[in-house]
Amino acid sequence: DQQVKQNSPSLSVQEGRISILNCDYTNSMFDYFLWYKKYPAEGPTFLISISSIKDKNEDGRFTVFLNKSAKHLSLHIVPSQPGDSAVYFCAASASGTSYGKLTFGQGTILTVHP
Amino acid sequence: GAVVSQHPSRVICKSGTSVKIECRSLDFQATTMFWYRQFPKQSLMLMATSNEGSKATYEQGVEKDKFLINHASLTLSTLTVTSAHPEDSSFYICSVAGNYGYTFGSGTRLTVV
Secondary structure: OOOEEOOOOEEEEEOOOOEEEEEEEOOOOOOEEEEEEEOOOOOOEEEEEEEOOOOEEEEOOEEEEEEOOOOEEEEEEOOOOHHHOEEEEEEEEOOOOOOOOOEEOOOEEEEEEO | OOOEEEEOOEEEEOOOOOEEEEEEEOOOOOOEEEEEEEOOOOOEEEEEEEEOOOOOEEOOOOOOOOEEEEEEEOOEEEEEEOOOOHHHOEEEEEEEEEOOEEEEOOOEEEEEO
């Protein structure tokens, strides 16, 4: 049972344009969501997170949107840069006030072309 | 955030031998650490939650006798893959959680030949 799904295995974007990565979840107990960037043979690097009490969080070029009714979140990267090319994972936690285990999506390979 | 050191970064072992992977929290006392496994082109799957001073909590389908976890101090958790077989070849990653969020180790590529 895949509780966190990233239905797009890959995304290709031109440099300077917007990258939109999508993630859906099924567990209504999830209350904390994160996006990670990962290169092969390396650990994930944290990008941005959002609590279920918010619907938007912004940090520089990265913005995460959360639609709880649709159980959907998205990561927007504007403007996209070639250095953003990597695998992006969304993750969710049903942790309440503590940091519990994360459930990851399958990942989306983002390629940003110069 | 926390600084997490994981090693070795890669290891090749013979089938039937055991391999130990270390995860150290260098600047944070971690009462809880997590161990994940990632097969090629797949997601990170949680194997177990490692609790300092107590037994680890394993996810369904993960053999606790095969993947031994020891979290004897607030800065060190170890994962030992016992009697490794080729199907255990994977990328293993630890994570530390705390008030700052989650920090991941750099991962260990295990190849069993």
